[in-house]
Amino acid sequence: MSLCLLKRNPTQQAISMKLPILISLPSLFIQNVLALASSSTYDFIIVGAGTSGLAIANRLSADPSVTVAVIEPGTDERDNPLVTDPTKFGQSFGTDIDWQYRVSGDQGDERQLVMRQGKAWGGTSVLNGMTYVRGEASAINAWETLGNLEIRETGNTNWSWSWSSLLPYFLISENYTIPRADQLAAGATYELQHHGFDGSVNVGYTSGLKNGSFAGPVMNAWKEMGLAHNPDLNRGDLVGFGMGPQTLISEENVRCDASRAYYLPVEARLNLEIISGTVKRIIWSPVQNQQDNFVAEGVEYIAPNSTASNLFARREVILSAGAVRTPPILEASGVGNSQLLTSLGIETVIDIPGVGENLVGQTGHQFTYSGILEPAASAYHTFLSVVDLYGKDGADAIEKSAREKIAAWGDDAAANASGTNYTHLLEIQCDLLFKQRIAAAEVLTIVVEGLLLSQYWILQPFSRGSVHLRSASAADINDPLITPHYLSNPFDLATVIAAGKFVRKFWQSTSIQxxxxxxxSPTSDELPANATDAQWEAYLQSTFSPSTRSMGTAAMAPRNLNGVVDPELRVYGTRNVRVIDASVLPLQTSGHVTATLYALAEKAADIIAKAL
Structure with a gap:
């Protein structure tokens, strides 16, 4: 990649040139200019050393003439066995590398819910389940249906967002390890044409996966339930069952998080630096070329010793802080819903009501049995369509009911978002579920010592939540107000009940019982064998846990449809601020988000290079 950069005057010279016009500028811009100090200047500032942030940093710094700074409050955990050892999954929860964000429950849920997110180089890729399952082709194509149809042209390239346009970036990010013969016998399957072999992210199966008593009964039970085997869960079509690969170095059995994949191999680059700190806000230039076309000078951040410092960008500021942290940073910078910003005492720079809205979250549920199957080092993924869950006639009836209620559901969501438009988005989601029959629920079947587990969740929730800055205090960047409204939509609750009933039938099938x-768990007292839907609802509402897979809070969509960034991932109303993380995904993809985020970052690097 060749990034030809235009060299600018040093920051101090820029300040002296701008001082004469200060008298006519709003107070926020005066504050910004006075904040310019003898701090470092880079071509690109990346906020967040997470899944997408480090991938972008790697690609941009490949040109030695480009300087890149990554600002991250987390730490280097390359030698932490809770990170590196896949068998220790879950043991990092509640430790110093877990943000443990508190989540606001809806009325009637008095539990203190916690959302797990990674606080380390690599972000949530250091503590997630390492699953590498791409989104569904139809779900990714829906990004264009929403309005991201080749709107902006850069050079000779139209930047569209579709499965076919994203697939090359899935492939170039992946370094796939073909399963061994014993791993194939244990249930791993693949189709060669769907994988890349030269990328940064190691993908494969744990070295501990060997043939045993696990694969046969599980596969036969799902077949007995009427489901087909899916030979490769990364082909863009998820419905069916199969054993998904993970982001790990197979033979060494080491987690391949974003830091190990994208940063550690290039950490010796002199033009790439990770700086410890928490970004408080974007610093805006006081000189605007056009109305509503703002330029970021850099960022203000809080160092570990609690002092405020500044970094300046010759080229761009890239927010890669994630779906939970990116919106509060935008709001602290004056970008967001003007009514909310005014209530927080923050001067509005760009009024974008969609910032922090459209939070798409998932709830996790689990059934646990004692049993005699041999422990397996990997899990089976089963993706269920609405027809699998309800039958053809049942799905048709539910679709009819949903279509009649979508306008009301959109109005409810819009009320939370101060008038932004959700109805079109929900209509697209309805088409995905009922017309294209993408996966509506996922079941993960796991066998550990003496335990048979089914974890399950719905994949296309209609419920929408929000994440916002709690106050104007810099400390509240680390404590955002997260209101997911989990299972608040009746369709979501009905679907998770249907998924739970399906799981119960699986364990009662003749092939595995x-x-x-x-x-x-659940005991007969908690959920009787003949439980009513009301009993199911009460149990599920009181026992679910938040997933790590949040997205949508700075959606790539037209501005009048709740959008925050354009198809080049640039924040509306700005010239040089982009968002490259899960917050730009406007809809759930039905797959696991990590693979899609790596592809997103790879494509974003190309977009940036073409724009320079």
């Missing part, structure tokens, strides 16, 4: 000794 002989391996089950007893039900451990």
């Amino acid at each position: 002989g391996y089950v000794n007893a039900t451990l």
Whole structure:
């Protein structure tokens, strides 16, 4: 990649040139100019050393003439066994590398819910389940249906967002390890044409996966339930069952998080630096070329010793702080819903009501049994369509009911977003579920010592939440107000109930029930065998846990449809601020988000290079 950069005057010279016009500028811009100090200047400032942030940093710094700074409050955990050892998944929860964000529950849920997110180089890729399953082709194509149809042209390239345009970036990010013969016998399958072999992210199966008593009964049970085997969960079509690969170095059995994939191999580059700190806000230039076309000079951040410092960008500021942290940073910078910003005492720079809205979250649920199947080092993924869950006639009836209610659901969501438009988005989602029959729910089947587990969740929730700055205090960047409204939409609740019933039938199927000794959770008192939907609802509402897979809070969509960034991932109303993380994904993809985020970052690097 060749990035030809235009060299500018040093920051201090720029300040002296701008001082004569200060008298006529709003107070916010006066504050910004006075904040310019003898701080470092880079071509690109990347906020967040997470999944997308480090991928972008790697690609941009490949040109030695380009300087890149990444600002990250987390730490280097390359030698932390809770990160590197895949068998220790879950043991990092509640430690110093977990943000443990508090989540505001809806009325009737008095539990203190916690959202797990990674606080380390690599972001949430250091503590997630390492699953590498791309989104569905139809779900990604819907990004264009929403309005991101080749709107902006850079050079000779139209930047469209579709499965076919993103697939090359899935492939160039991936370094796939073909399963061994014993891993194939244990249930791993693949189709060669869907994988890349020269990328930065190691993808494969754990070295501990070997043939045993696990694969046969599980596969036969799902077939008995009427489901087909999916030979490769990364082909863009998820419905069915299969054993998905993980982001790990197979033979060494080491987690391949974003830091190990994208930063550690290039950390010796003199033009790439990770700076410890928490970004408080974007510093805006006091000189605007056009109305509503703002230029970021850099960022103000809080160093570990609690002092405020500044970094300046010759080229761009890129927010890659994630779906939970990016919106509060925008709001602290004066970008967001003007009514909310005014209530927080923040001067509005750009009024974008969609900032922090459209939070798409997932709830996790689990059934646990004691049994005699041998432990397996990997899990089976089962993706269920609405027809799998409800039958053809049931799905048709539910679709009819949903179509009648979408306008009301959109109005409810819009009320939370101060008038932004959700109805079109929900209509697209309805088409995906009922017309294109993408996956509506996922079940993860796991066997550990003496335990048979099914974890499950819905994949296309209609419920929408929000994440906002709690106050104008810099400390509240680390404590955002997260209101997911989990399972608030009746369709979501009905679907998770249907998924739970499907899981119960799976463990009662003739192919696998002989391996089950007893039900451990939920007990018969918690959820009777003949439980009513009301009992199901009460149980699920009181036991779910938030997923790490949040997205949508700075959506790539037209501005009048709740959008925050354009198809080049540039924040509306700015010239040089982009968002490259899960917050730009306007809809759930049905897959696991990590693979899609790596492809997003790879494509974004190309977009930036073409724009220079």
